Amino acid sequence: MKAVTTGRIHSWDLSTGVDGPGTRFVLFVSGCSLRCLYCANPDTWHMRDGRETTVDEVMAEIEKYRAFITTAGGGVTITGGEPLLQPAFTGEVLRRCREAGLRTALDTSGFLGARATDELLADTDLVLLDIKAFDVGTYRKLTGGRLAPTLNFATRLNRIGVPMWIRYVLVPGWTGDPSAIDALAGFVAGLEAVERVDVLPFHKLGASKYEALGIPFPLKDTPTPELELVERVRDQFRGQGLKVY
Numbered sequence: 001m002k003a004v005t006t007g008r009i010h011s012w013d014l015s016t017g018v019d020g021p022g023t024r025f026v027l028f029v030s031g032c033s034l035r036c037l038y039c040a041n042p043d044t045w046h047m048r049d050g051r052e053t054t055v056d057e058v059m060a061e062i063e064k065y066r067a068f069i070t071t072a073g074g075g076v077t078i079t080g081g082e083p084l085l086q087p088a089f090t091g092e093v094l095r096r097c098r099e100a101g102l103r104t105a106l107d108t109s110g111f112l113g114a115r116a117t118d119e120l121l122a123d124t125d126l127v128l129l130d131i132k133a134f135d136v137g138t139y140r141k142l143t144g145g146r147l148a149p150t151l152n153f154a155t156r157l158n159r160i161g162v163p164m165w166i167r168y169v170l171v172p173g174w175t176g177d178p179s180a181i182d183a184l185a186g187f188v189a190g191l192e193a194v195e196r197v198d199v200l201p202f203h204k205l206g207a208s209k210y211e212a213l214g215i216p217f218p219l220k221d222t223p224t225p226e227l228e229l230v231e232r233v234r235d236q237f238r239g240q241g242l243k244v245y
Contacts, residue, residue, distance in 0.1 A: 007089025022074030113153025
């Protein structure tokens with residue numbers, strides 16, 4: 001008898017234009033190795049807090065919305081948390097979606113990119129790669145992790161031709177340094193598989209979750225970026241010939 005693949009998920013939702021092209025069925029898995037200071041979903045940090053489910057149950061839920069998401073030119077996006085913390089479960093969902101004729105996307109920090117098998121990536125139509133910072137020291141302070149695994153993963157995706165959207169969260173006082181952004185833009189411009197860059201202004205929409213969990217929000221006193229700063233950073237990416245949205 002074939003083993004049943006299970007995973008732990010937080011929730012699912014439908015979104016348009018944010019988590020990949022078209023209208024997406026977005027699956028939030030539980031568990032993350034990083035602790036980004038600006039994280040908007042602290043309720044997804046621990047796998048133990050998620051609900052155990054099977055791939056069959058996930059696919060049954062997705063099937064309810066097949067007509068809606070396909071008509072709208074969308075597909076299925078797996079996010080989190082960090083999907084590559086559960087590579088077997090994530091890979092099986094991606095494979096089943098592809099077999100069902102659904103377009104797939106993987107939203108990841110790339111920190112655990114080494115866990116993504118070639119088979120998993122072959123079933124991934126698009127990777128939404130979150131590059132948190134480009135300065136090694138800043139990355140460590142901001143996330144608790146190392147930058148190198150993400151850059152190695154980006155290089156691997158480019159080598160095998162998996163399309164990427166780069167996501168960069170702009171946090172005043174943390175990720176707005178012009179020289180670091182120029183260096184990141186230069187790195188990204190060298191990746192032919194990158195289709196676009198999304199500069200995402202820092203927000204505090206997850207602050208209430210921290211309060212509910214009894215956890216202090218590290219950036220509660222950090223302001224959201226002004227439009228002038230956002231446009232300056234976007235222009236730095238555009239200056240390298242990159243498409244910015």
